[in-house]
Amino acid sequence: MLHVKNLTFSYNKIPVLKDISFKAHTGEHIAIIGESGSGKSTLLKVLYGEYDLDKGHIFWKDEAILGPKYNLVIGYDFMKYVAQEFDLMPYITVEENIGKFLSRFYPEEKEQRTAELLKVVELTKFAKTKVKTLSGGQKQRVALARALAKQPEIILLDEPFSHIDNFKKQSLRRSVFKYLKNKNITCIVATHDKEDVLGFADKMIVLNDNKIAVNDAPETLYKNPKTPLIASFFGEFNIINKKIVYAHQLQVVEHSKLKATVKQSYFKGHYYLIEAELNAETLFFEHYQNLEKETVIYLSIEKNNL
Numbered sequence: 535m536l537h538v539k540n541l542t543f544s545y546n547k548i549p550v551l552k553d554i555s556f557k558a559h560t561g562e563h564i565a566i567i568g569e570s571g572s573g574k575s576t577l578l579k580v581l582y583g584e585y586d587l588d589k590g591h592i593f594w595k596d597e598a599i600l601g602p603k604y605n606l607v608i609g610y611d612f613m614k615y616v617a618q619e620f621d622l623m624p625y626i627t628v629e630e631n632i633g634k635f636l637s638r639f640y641p642e643e644k645e646q647r648t649a650e651l652l653k654v655v656e657l658t659k660f661a662k663t664k665v666k667t668l669s670g671g672q673k674q675r676v677a678l679a680r681a682l683a684k685q686p687e688i689i690l691l692d693e694p695f696s697h698i699d700n701f702k703k704q705s706l707r708r709s710v711f712k713y714l715k716n717k718n719i720t721c722i723v724a725t726h727d728k729e730d731v732l733g734f735a736d737k738m739i740v741l742n743d744n745k746i747a748v749n750d751a752p753e754t755l756y757k758n759p760k761t762p763l764i765a766s767f768f769g770e771f772n773i774i775n776k777k778i779v780y781a782h783q784l785q786v787v788e789h790s791k792l793k794a795t796v797k798q799s800y801f802k803g804h805y806y807l808i809e810a811e812l813n814a815e816t817l818f819f820e821h822y823q824n825l826e827k828e829t830v831i832y833l834s835i836e837k838n839n840l
């Protein structure tokens with residue numbers, strides 16, 4: 535288990551992370567979310583032992599994770615970290631990069647393991663390609679596979695699919711997260727993308743104002759978003775009568791107290807997102823068809839429609 539206790543960290547004088555405490559059990563998947571600059575990447579780096587803490591402790595099982603003041607070499611064998619900037623070896627092939635840290639003394643095992651990981655990151659076809667000729671997304675996948683090569687007990691992933699196109703992203707995400715679960719590898723993912731969280735994360739930690747605002751199951755937070763920051767992670771929402779109402783919870787009805795005027799319709803695939811004006815405030819709702827500008831409509835809140 536990863537145990538973070540009252541962690542405070544600052545680069546200079548002002549703390550970027552204040553009094554952070556949480557646990558991650560073996561095999562658990564924890565997502566770290568928060569606005570840009572909220573300290574997600576910093577938290578991962580600190581967990582990896584890249585910096586010394588101002589206060590607090592980090593433990594993996596019984597071992598304290600310590601920063602450079604105590605460790606000549608940063609990092610631990612049981613932990614891998616995939617940063618946003620991946621430092622691969624450009625002049626060797628994809629499979630050589632992945633196999634780099636695997637023992638040469640067991641060539642068959644090395645080959646098998648490399649093939650397994652190439653499959654997980656969907657790069658089998660590129661095994662013999664030199665890394666310098668790959669795209670950003672392909673390089674990101676090599677970095678992931680390389681981190682998994684010597685199976686870690688815990689992996690820290692910073693925006694792991696940010697460079698990967700939408701065609702590949704869904705299946706790759708499923709493949710990588712399924713692999714981590716099957717191997718019981720604890721995984722901490724910093725992300726902006728709700729698709730990395732919903733359906734995969736056991737817990738979601740929201741960083742705000744340098745602290746943990748909430749730490750709970752994504753489903754619980756989605757169904758009962760206590761703050762606009764949490765709701766905004768899941769999608770478009772409105773504040774109506776001081777309550778958070780997702781855009782998809784509003785329905786057009788024949789008559790109601792919520793009378794709005796359509797200002798814009800955005801095609802979103804299986805629905806349209808409609809921007810409307812209600813009491814001089816902008817409001818968003820989802821509708822099955824396009825609505826003409828200046829159409830007057832009435833809305834009702836379907837609280838059960840989550």
Ligand SMILES: Nc1ncnc2c1ncn2[C@@H]1O[C@H](COP(=O)(O)OP(=O)(O)OP(=O)(O)O)[C@@H](O)[C@H]1O
Binds near residue numbers: 546574
């Ligand atoms: N090496 C550094 N030295 C000084 N300040 C830093 C350093 N790295 C980050 N910061 C500051 O720490 C704060 C948190 O940055 P961090 O990169 O952890 O945020 P983030 O939530 O990961 O952001 P993003 O989502 O944009 O990647 C920011 O205010 C940033 O400017």
